[in-house]
Structure formats: C-alpha cells, structure tokens
Amino acid sequence: MIYDLWYWPTIQGRGEFVRLALEGAGIAYRDRAREEGVEAMQRRLAASPRAPFAPPFLELDGLRIAQVANILQYLGERHGLALSNIRDRIWANQWQLTIADLVAEVHAVHHPVDMGAYYDEQRAEAARAAAPFLDERLPKFLTYFESLLDGSSAPWAIDHRWTYVDTSLFQLIEGLRHAFPRRMARLSADLPRLIAIRDAVAALPGIADYLASDRRLPFNDNGIFRHYPELDAD
C-alpha cells in the first residue's frame, strides 16, 4: 500500500503538512509530481469524478482526497495519528483548521490584493498588510495556541503522543521563523510550549531522517512562508 501524494514539486507549501505527517508516521508514499511533473498533476487534478479544487491531494485505491485538514483527518483515523476518541478527533481537526487559517493569513501578507500576480506587483499593499499581521494577528494566534498547551500532554498537543497537530505546529513555527525571523525572535520567548513541540517533532526519527534528506525542499520565495526582509520587524 503506497499513497500517491500530488503537490507542486518545487515548494513546501500546503503539501508540506501532509508530507510531514506521512514521513513522521513512516507511511509509504510517492511524491508524484516530483517524479512526473506539473502537467501530470494537472491531468490528475482535472480527472472526474470528484476532482479537487487544488493540490495537495492524496490518492489510494481510487479514493482521492483534497484539502489539508481533510487529508490529515483521514490519515489520522486510518493510521492512528490522531485519537480514536471522538472528542479528541474533533479537537485535533479544530487545531488543524485554526492553523490553516493562520497559514492563509501568512500567504495573504505577501499577496494581499491579487493571488494571480507577483509579490513585486503588490509590494505597497503587502507592506501595509504586514504591520497589523505582525502586531495583532500573529501574536493573537500564537499566544492562543500557547494557551492551549496546558502541560497535561507535554510536549505534545494532545494525549501524550504526537499527532498531526504536532507536525503541523512544527511546520508553522519553522515557516514563521523563516518568513519573519525578527518578529519570531521576539515572540518566541513567550511561546515555550510551542517551541518545545517544534523541537520534539524535529527529533522524531522519521522527521529527523526526512529533514536531512533531499525530499525536504528548502523554503523559497514561491511558497507560503517567504522571507521578504522588508515585511519583517522586531
């Protein structure tokens, strides 16, 4: 049983949240667009029935699942990455959806007015968007996440073992540190439990192997987390 993951082959992007869960759990998959290119992915994307709107999507045995939170929930239930308890499943999904909201806001900082245009075409608007994001939204999300970590499952978010919530928090912290190193340096002092999750995920054997491999793409200025120094601040 090998999953087919389809995602843009040159960026971490939203696909990275799926890659990390698969790698952490040691679930076999092929990163198909990295093998076969974007055109092959576009053909799969458009294929009926039940076509996804956008990558990433995961395929197995004729089942095709899109939307990161949906994919992770499926993997969680099927592979024990999340809890069998209904309340904990709901809670993990709620975490992931809130992480996804922040990820969308991160993307909107460098693409505030036109998703189909380049950053250079909307630099003035991006500069304006960055200020309230760094001053209000980012601290609000991160202190909220930190407040949920009451220590009862430390270092993990839920139930004393890692779940996809933890790998997603890892990616969130890594991405934010790449994109906004100055602001994150200042905020991190007040986020000890989030940082502890980031560190614990990085030390998981499957993740440590992955991060050291060429399967882990570097951050770059085509993805979600982009380092434009002019958008960062202390």
Added chain:
Amino acid sequence: MIYDLWYWPTIQGRGEFVRLALEGAGIAYRDRAREEGVEAMQRRLAASPRAPFAPPFLELDGLRIAQVANILQYLGERHGLALSNIRDRIWANQWQLTIADLVAEVHAVHHPVDMGAYYDEQRAEAARAAAPFLDERLPKFLTYFESLLDGSSAPWAIDHRWTYVDTSLFQLIEGLRHAFPRRMARLSADLPRLIAIRDAVAALPGIADYLASDRRLPFNDNGIFRHYPELDAD
C-alpha cells in the same frame, strides 16, 4: 437535548452556515449570544479547557466545537446530515472546506490589508482586490462547483438527499448575489445546477420557515457578504 450556538448576534457571518444546517434538520438550538449578548459569548469563548479561537462554536454536554467545517461534520455524523459512508463523509468535508476557502476570499475583498480596520480605511486596496476576484477567482470557484454537479444526485450535491453541503451552497449563492449582484447575474446563466440547489434548499420546510422568521438576520455591512456597489461589476 438543545444545542447552544454562540456567534456574533447581529450578523449572518460564518455562523449562518451552522444555523442553516440546524434549521434545515429541525435540530433544537439556542442562539445564545442573541439572548445574552456579546460579553457572555466572550466569557464562554475564553473559558478553559479547549477554548475556540473565534466564534462560531457549538456546545452540548460539556463538548464545545469550533470551526464551521468541524461543527458541520459533527452535526452531519450525529444527525444524518451527511453520509455514513466514509468516502462520502470525506467528500462532504472537502466540499465544505473549499466553500470556506471561497468565503475567506470574499471577506478579503473588502478587508484586503487590515482585518481590524474598517472598509473605509482600505477602499483603494479593496477596489484593486475586487477586480481579480470577480474576473478570476470567483468564476474559477463557481464553475468548479458547477462541474462537480454531474446530475447524478440532482438537485442535491451528494447521494440524492440534502446535506450540509447543500445548505452551505445555498448560503454561498445568496451571499454572493447580495454582495455582487451584477457579476452574479452574468455568471448565474452558466450555473444552473448550483442555482437549482439554492432553490431546492430554499424550499425545504425547515429552511422556508427559518427564512420567513426573525431568526434569519438580513445581510448587512458588518458581515462577510457586503454589498459595496463600487466593488461589483458586470
């Protein structure tokens, strides 16, 4: 058994997707912030453990669920609003998450650079954001949704009966028609199956009763779907 729904009491907003599913299915609930006000909601929102990031959230027997897609998935499984078949459950959730992505883009049109500021403070950026939204993103989403409706479950999206996907599509079409009447008048001709879902949902007994009641708030310029004529176009 009566659910407590908590959402901003003066707007449809994201809470409306939950209200419609509850009303359509005849599930008893109290719209608590409309009874007790925003301060009561803020206290509930902040209460530990497992506090939500933002409204809407639903409570029952000590369970508190936030994020629209998460709430609808729970209601769907518990009250038969979505399919018991795992593939159809995943598919309904995928629909909802993609609808949510479009809803977020609708909000970003009138708040492109500062969520915490008024529209009047970002009118120039909003005008710039509206053009690619109306020309590219909105048609892309709507023709995608229309393409999924292959007629096999007509008028419904999945499995020959209404689910929360249909009530959410109803709200989406209603909201878009309110916000962008000129553009929607032009696009609607190519969306017969989406419009048929909108009409079929409006005719459901529970929904017809709800829409005729004072529980249905009117659209206004504090919600997600706002009618600013200067942002619309033919």
